Amino acid sequence: MLLMLLPVYVGAQTREHQQTSDASRLEKWYQQVLFAYYQDDLDGALLQYSLLEHYYPQGLQQLPASLYLHPSEPELLKASISLTRGLEDQAAEIFSRLLANYGLPEKRTAAWFSLGLSYYQQGQWSKAYEAFSHIDAKEALSYLDTSTQDQLIYLRVQLANQHALGGQAIQWQQQLSADSIYHYYLSYNQALTYLALGQTEQAIELLQQLVSVPEDGLQELLPNWLRPFADEQSEAEYMAKQQEVLAIQDRVNLTLAYTLLQQGKSHEAYSAFSRIRREGLDGDAALLGYGWAAAKGEELQIALGVWQSLMVLPEHSEYSLEAYLAAAYVYEKGFAPRQSVATLQLGVQRFKQTLVELKQASQTIQQSEFIQSLAHNYSALKPSIELPAFTAQRGATDDLLLTRLVQSAGLQKNTRNQLAALQQSQMIKQQLNEWQQRLSHFSLMLDERQEQRVERAKNMLQARIFEKLSFLQNRRDKLAEQLAAAQQQQDGTSLMSIAHQQSQARLSTAQTRLSAINQQKNALQEPVLNTEYDARLRRIQGILSWQANEAFAANSWQAQQALHQLDTEIVNTAEQQRRLLAMLAQRPDYAQQRQRVAQLLSRIEEQLARNQDLQQQLVAKVSAQLELSVSQFKSKVQGYVVQAQLALVRLNDQALQQNQNELGAESKVIPADIGRPPALEPQARQQP
Amino acid sequence: MFMINVKCFKSQFLASIKIVFLAMTLVFGAASQAQQTNDEQTLAEKLQQLKKDVIALNRDLFVLEEDLLFPSSTQLVVYLSMDVGNYFNLDSVELKLDDVSVTHYLYTEKQQAALVKGGVQKLHLANIAQGEHVLTAFFLGKGPHEREYKRATSFTFTKSADAKMLELQIVDVTANQQPEFKVIEL
Structure with missing residues (x-):
């Protein structure tokens, strides 16, 4: 009974061992995910996932509880990694499936926030709005730190405005913490909206409130906004944010100054312009405006000095180019028409030079290689929010004009996203090419293995099988001969055991020896040995013969059996040899492996083609964006050319008229004030 | 004629203001054109899909590579894990298989931390013949009280036709406040 139960018990034990082994292997896979994840190797972690x-389709749900705090954790970790690696939809699918009932509201809130932020950064407003809608206001208050809460509110306000939900936006805005920097952003955006609606007074009031933040401006907000840094990276981040804040300050002042200037409040504009940093991104715009404010306040020398400093800038920007027209205006206003003409002529030369360079830039932009290298060098620091809109891409190319155009296009989120996408696509291409290379090595390896296998089979065949067959055949022949002789002579001695054979041999030796002794004794004429010896030998011979005869039948049968066994073995060996020969004749091919390699190669080619297609689309889009910048700038420069040429014609016309008047004055009596050029009329020129 | 000029300056100046405003509007990006957004979205979706497919491709390549280079009939995998890690700070591990050194691995701080947090490292993957083998692991690092610590552990195993998986475990033993090094078969 026990013996009957044994196989069942052994089977159950094997299954149990198999299950334990599977569980521990699954555990090892997940722990390898963790090993990669904790080293920030997110691509490695995704691969391990x-x-x-692949090996355990439902594995993430079967992991042992000791590996996580919550059963959804392994999948949520996958979602977080996916999100970081730009697989937002995959992350959203997991979040939507798991987070609704997730037991840890802290992680749930953080996950939805991350997803919404990611969508927002990509410009997918509806998806971002949907993701943020999963965050409960109370949970946000409890589980997000103040700066993240403010960021969330800011994003929600922006999204609500985009969805034309102004009321909701105001409600959200009221929830911002008192010292949040986002107040500043939202107020600034509000001021822009007022300006767009023509409500200039309200806009000015709001902008003035913003710039009336104490002397250091937004600097005061920084300590609350950023955590103190602990290492170099944090310090660099802090410095970057600080620069960002200063840039915002500049932008607010610039907007205010131009608006005031438009309203004829040149003195107030003057002070607003003076608050803008020269080295900032708005430095040139501020300088141009500063000149206009000075000119309006009759500070012509100051205006001229400012504009001349812009004119000498090597970069062709609207500010450096407009400075020529503005300086010409000041010269004319200051009774220096010749200098005005000279400045305009210089301006026209530079405008034309700019147009030539723009044409070259346009050709460069059309080249795919240029866009590719631009993306390759693109420093895609993922912005935490859209603040880096102020930090345009610098140093993308050595060409100043191209750099400016790239900066101009880089101001747009779309272009930044496209460049980042193109960069990722380039990395994918590189990876796919490497894999293609590796697969070609696999093919070579399979060829080598095939050859080795053939060689090994040959060696095996030659070394053993042929030898074994001939050996068996010899043995069989000998045994058959022995058996045939025994049967023919009806002598079973040859079929007896080795001990019997040895006894027989000893007996023969004894008989020979006895006979030899007797012969020698006869020769010496001595009496022969006692007959007892001979009798003993005969008796033993009789016993051995009797034993052989007795065992003859059985031994014959055993010999027949052995012969039969040898025949079977010979047949088997021959069959084995035949199979080996057949195997050798058949070329080994690793068909399955080769098929897998071929399938992977074809998939890589397919992905390469898709990637190429995507790259072309992205290049076309970035190129179009840059081309738009070029054409906008080109039409602006063409406008400058027309303005400068019109001014030149007018000034020449005035000069001609003045000459004619002077010639006429020599022959006529002229009133004292008649020669004053109408161009000097202050009322007419002071309206910029 | 003069008035034309004034208008030119005026319009140019206003244009520059408009440009500034335009730039600012773009910066704070209230709403871009619907068509452009759709195109962007399609491209982003295409890129996402491509990334997913590339990950799947990488996985299949990895599986194929393992099948070809390390078939289960000869495969040996050695993992390394750490439990707690209070009494031992791992610097390096050397593995010997049948008295032949096969791996020498130095650990970075990040890797040490990843092991302590629950990660497991695939330390060694190789092909070995079927039969009996001896694996010896030498662990170097800082033991209790920051003392240099070197320990070794040996394990005899039999490789069959199935893939063989072993795990080197470094476990804190609170009873004697010492680390323990052991090898288990998975």
Whole structure:
């Protein structure tokens, strides 16, 4: 009974061992995910996840509880990693499936926030709005730190405005913490909206409130906004944010100054312009405006000095180019028409030079290689929010004009996203090419293995099988001969055991020896040995013969059996040899492996083609964006050319008229004030 | 004629203001054109899909590579894990298989931390013949009280036709406040 139960018990034990082994292997896969994740190797972690799910499709739900705090954790970790690696939809699918009932509201809130932020950064407003809608206001208050809460509110306000939900936006805005920097952003955006609606007074009031933040401006907000830094990276981040804040300050002052200037409040504009940093991104715009404010306040020398400093800038920007027209205006206003003409002529030369360079830039932009290298060098620091809109891409190219155009296009989120996408696509291409290379090595390796296998089979065949067959055949022949002789002579001695054979041999030796002794004794004429010896030998011979005869039948049967066994073995060996020969004749091919390699190669080619297609689309889009910048700038420069040429014609016309008047004055009596050029009329020129 | 000039300056100046405003509007990006957004979205979706497919491709390549280079009939995998890690700070591990050194691995701080947090490292992957083998692991690092610590552990195993998986475990033993090094078969 016990013996009957044994196989069942052994089977159950094997299954149990198999299950334990499977569980521990699954555990190892997940722990390898963690090993990669904790080293910030997110691509490696995603690969391990993918492998885990390949070997254990439901593995993430079967992990032992000791590996997580909550059963959804392994999948949520996958979602977070996916989100970081730009697989937002995959992350959203997991979040939507798991977070609704997730037991840890802290993680749930953080996950929805991350997803919404990611969508927002990509410009997918509806998806961002939807993701943020999963965050409960109370949970946000409890589980997000103040700056993240403010960021969330800011994003929600922006999204609500985009969805034309102004009321909701105001409600959200009221929830911002008192010292949040986002107040500043939202107020500034509000001021822009007022300006767009023509409500200039309200806009000015709001902008003035913003710039009336104490002397250091937004600097005061920084300590609350950023955590103190602990290492170099944090310090660099802090410095970057500080620069960002200063840039915002500049932008607010610039907007205010131009608006005031438009309203004829040149003195107030003057002070607003003076608050803008020269080295900032708005430095040139501020300088141009500063000149206008000075000119309006009759400070012509100051205006001229400012504009001349812009004119000498090597970069062709609207500010450096407009400075020529503005300086010409000041010269004319200051009774220096010749200098005005000279400045305009210089301006026209520079405008034309700019147009030539723009044409070259346009050709460069059309080249795919240029866009590719631009993306390759693109420093895609993922912005925490859209603040880096102020930090345009610098140093993308050595060409100043191209740099400016790239900066101009880089101001747009779309272009930044496209460049980042193109960069990722380039990395994918590089990876796919490497894999293609590796697969070609696999093919070579399979060829080598095939050859080795053939060689090994040959060696095996030659070394053993042929030898074995001939050996068996010899043995069989000998045994058959022995058996045939025994049967023919009806002598079973040859079929007896080795001990019997040895006894027989000893007996023969004894008989020979006895006979030899007797012969020698006869020769010496001595009496022969006692007959007892001979009798003993005969008796033994009789016993051995009797034993052989007795065992003859059985031994014959055993010999027949052995012969039969040898025949079977010979047949088997021959069959084995035949199979080996057949195997050798058939070329080994690793068909399955080769098929897998071929399938992977074809998939890589397919992905390469898709990637190429995507790259072309992205290049076309970035190129179009840059081309738009070029054409906008080009039409602006063409406008400058027309303005400068018109001014030149007018000034020449005035000069001609003045000459004619002077010639006429020599022959006529002229009133004292008649020669004053109408161009000097202050009322007419002071309206910029 | 003069008035034309004034208008030119005026319009140019206003244009520059408009440009500034335009730039600012773009910066704070209230709403871009619907068509452009759709195109962007399609491209982003295409890129996402491509990334997913590339990950799947990488996985299949990895599986194929393992099948070809390390078939289960000869495969040996050695993992390394750490439990707690209070009594031992791992610097390096050397593995010997049948008295032949096969791996020498130095650990970075990040890797040490990843192991302590629950990660497991695939330390060694190789092909070995079927039969009996001896694996010896030498661990170097800082033991209790920041003392240099070197320990070794040996394990005899039999490789069959199935893939063989072993795990080197470094476990804190609170009873004697010492680390323990062991090898288990998975």
